[in-house]
Amino acid sequence: MREAELYKKEKNKVRCLACSHKCLISKDKTGICGVRKNIDGKLFLLVYGKVASMNVDPIEKKPLYHFLPRTTSFSIGTVGCNFKCDFCQNYDISQVSKQGIIFGKEIKPEEIVEKAIKNRCKSISYTYNEPAIFIEFVKDTAILAKKRGLKNVLVTNGFFSKESFDYISNYVDAMNIDLKSFSEDFYRKYCGGRLKSVLETIKRAHEKGIHIELTTLVIPGLNDSDKEFEKIARFIASISDSIPWHISRFFPMYRMLNKPITPIESMNRAYKIGKKYLKYVHLGNI
Numbered sequence: 001m002r003e004a005e006l007y008k009k010e011k012n013k014v015r016c017l018a019c020s021h022k023c024l025i026s027k028d029k030t031g032i033c034g035v036r037k038n039i040d041g042k043l044f045l046l047v048y049g050k051v052a053s054m055n056v057d058p059i060e061k062k063p064l065y066h067f068l069p070r071t072t073s074f075s076i077g078t079v080g081c082n083f084k085c086d087f088c089q090n091y092d093i094s095q096v097s098k099q100g101i102i103f104g105k106e107i108k109p110e111e112i113v114e115k116a117i118k119n120r121c122k123s124i125s126y127t128y129n130e131p132a133i134f135i136e137f138v139k140d141t142a143i144l145a146k147k148r149g150l151k152n153v154l155v156t157n158g159f160f161s162k163e164s165f166d167y168i169s170n171y172v173d174a175m176n177i178d179l180k181s182f183s184e185d186f187y188r189k190y191c192g193g194r195l196k197s198v199l200e201t202i203k204r205a206h207e208k209g210i211h212i213e214l215t216t217l218v219i220p221g222l223n224d225s226d227k228e229f230e231k232i233a234r235f236i237a238s239i240s241d242s243i244p245w246h247i248s249r250f251f252p253m254y255r256m257l258n259k260p261i262t263p264i265e266s267m268n269r270a271y272k273i274g275k276k277y278l279k280y281v282h283l284g285n286i
């Protein structure tokens with residue numbers, strides 16, 4: 001646990017600035033993510049130095065196909081998330097903190113960097129859950145990593161606030177950002193977030209010169225219409241037609257066990273539409 005940096009005091013409460021929810025948190029309460037807590041008028045990051053998941057992964061698994069290909073990335077995540085996606089593949093770590101459960105292996109930023117180097121990784125990925133919620137831990141690790149010649153990768157839902165993006169962006173080399181849908185309704189109903197903030201993060205990251213790739217999980221009946229694929233592909237192309245788009249196949253998960261696996265036909269339709277506008281379209285999980 002460590003005092004957070006991205007917050008401000010408002011009367012006897014604290015306003016967290018780490019993501020676009022900007023939770024106003026009363027004494028002894030946590031924000032939506034469950035990992036940032038008001039203790040005696042100061043905001044603390046409960047998962048600082050507490051890693052719930054740690055692996056050496058191929059960078060392609062992030063997925064990043066156009067950044068340090070055929071290398072491995074030392075990958076870490078904590079518990080907690082600022083979203084509550086009904087289709088979350090990592091719900092066992094991302095949602096537990098909302099019930100007050102915090103766990104993880106105690107590890108310092110310098111130990112993470114040492115492990116990454118020892119395992120011959122070329123980068124560190126902050127992934128599995130949402131890195132914006134443990135942004136101070138990300139930053140301390142990323143600064144050390146950069147000094148040792150490692151790259152830093154964020155795998156994110158993109159719901160950064162401007163403050164948190166500015167706080168971390170100088171240390172970030174690549175991002176995979178989920179673009180889960182092109183509908184505000186979808187974000188509100190199935191994730192508990194807002195599309196607008198995600199689109200802003202994508203634009204900011206591109207403007208900052210960070211390598212970005214985007215991922216859409218295609219869920220039957222929810223975001224698999226031609227119209228939606230067109231909207232996503234056109235939006236990406238309006239920023240740059242060189243941004244890779246990963247189209248990922250859905251498998252029943254968490255609160256969406258009643259949905260079928262994405263038909264290959266839908267994946268191919270998305271691919272065709274993507275290729276009308278974009279140079280790099282990749283199908284995943286097929």
Ligand code: SF4
Nearest residue numbers: 016019022023031033
């Ligand atoms: S990271 Fe986001 S969800 Fe968590 S407390 Fe801060 S503003 Fe709220």
Ligand code: SF4
Nearest residue numbers: 081083085088094157
């Ligand atoms: S943003 Fe990612 S980690 Fe968080 S709930 Fe959604 S799918 Fe899970």
